[in-house]
Amino acid sequence: VSLLLLPRALGAPVHGVLRITQHGALATGIKDHRYTTRTMYLNPVLQFFYCNMNYHVEHHMFPMVPFHALKRLHESVREQMPVPSKGVIGAMGEVFTTKSRQKTDAGHVLQPVFE
Numbered sequence: 001v002s003l004l005l006l007p008r009a010l011g012a013p014v015h016g017v018l019r020i021t022q023h024g025a026l027a028t029g030i031k032d033h034r035y036t037t038r039t040m041y042l043n044p045v046l047q048f049f050y051c052n053m054n055y056h057v058e059h060h061m062f063p064m065v066p067f068h069a070l071k072r073l074h075e076s077v078r079e080q081m082p083v084p085s086k087g088v089i090g091a092m093g094e095v096f097t098t099k100s101r102q103k104t105d106a107g108h109v110l111q112p113v114f115e
Contacts, residue, residue, distance in 0.1 A: 018053075021085070021091035022038060022053070024091075024094075025102075026110055028109075034057055034081060037057045038082075038084075039074065039085070040056075041086060051067045057081055082112030094110055
């Protein structure tokens with residue numbers, strides 16, 4: 001039983017953090033996924049286990065594209081997308097900074113940066 005619970009115990013916190021990075025501190029109720037969803041660059045190992053869901057804007061804008069093609073899709077539409085976050089730490093930094101500002105400005109959301 002412990003061998004079955006170990007992956008869950010180790011993976012659940014990582015999965016929880018990754019889920020926060022997908023939409024955390026971004027706008028809601030807007031149809032343009034570039035403002036409500038985040039793409040971030042990850043190292044190849046984490047990207048593999050996350051099934052390329054780090055390309056989350058692309059996943060929402062083109063839901064019929066299979067996970068293994070999201071990186072190629074990202075490369076082809078990059079000029080039209082917000083600048084990706086630099087990893088989990090960068091994305092979580094954006095979330096915490098925005099949430100902190102929301103304590104004094106409840107309507108504040110992170111505005112994506114376009115190149």
